[in-house]
Amino acid sequence: xSKRTLGLTAxxxxxxxxxxxxxxxxxxxxxxxxxECHLKFKLSGWSLIYKHAEGTGFVTCDNGxxxxxxxxxxxxxxxxxxxxxxxxKGDISDVRSIADVFGDYAQAGAEAGVVKSGTAQVLTxxxxxxxxxxxxxxxxxxxxxxxxxxxxxxxxxxRVGKECRSRW
Numbered sequence: 001x002s003k004r005t006l007g008l009t010a011x012x013x014x015x016x017x018x019x020x021x022x023x024x025x026x027x028x029x030x031x032x033x034x035x036e037c038h039l040k041f042k043l044s045g046w047s048l049i050y051k052h053a054e055g056t057g058f059v060t061c062d063n064g065x066x067x068x069x070x071x072x073x074x075x076x077x078x079x080x081x082x083x084x085x086x087x088x089k090g091d092i093s094d095v096r097s098i099a100d101v102f103g104d105y106a107q108a109g110a111e112a113g114v115v116k117s118g119t120a121q122v123l124t125x126x127x128x129x130x131x132x133x134x135x136x137x138x139x140x141x142x143x144x145x146x147x148x149x150x151x152x153x154x155x156x157x158x159r160v161g162k163e164c165r166s167r168w
Contacts, residue, residue: 075146088134
């Protein structure tokens, strides 16, 4: 009986050893492969205790994926002003695909700008980081916290079609 148990244990160990030799590493590497994405955007907004801004942009990733995007910023704090960013750029890290780019990022910052100004911020969404930089013009002064949202931009034809259907 003990020879039989010893034989079964040896066979089980051999099978377990063979299972660990299977090509698991390439699948695991594909799951954790990081993609770098870049955002180019325009944004304009205002703030008076409540902060609101809207804009559009385009995201491209180094895996070939790209998408037009809509950007919205809402928040609050001790702020006042009106601003516009014309040539904003962002680097998005720790994503697996362009789908990870979309969503809400936590934002906190201090703004101080008169006429020509620049901005730089780092925003987070879980493990995903978004580093923003841009120049523009306006008057903005204060400290605020809020939410920076990146969503897919609908084509003008889809948006108008949906508006027309909702009137019926």
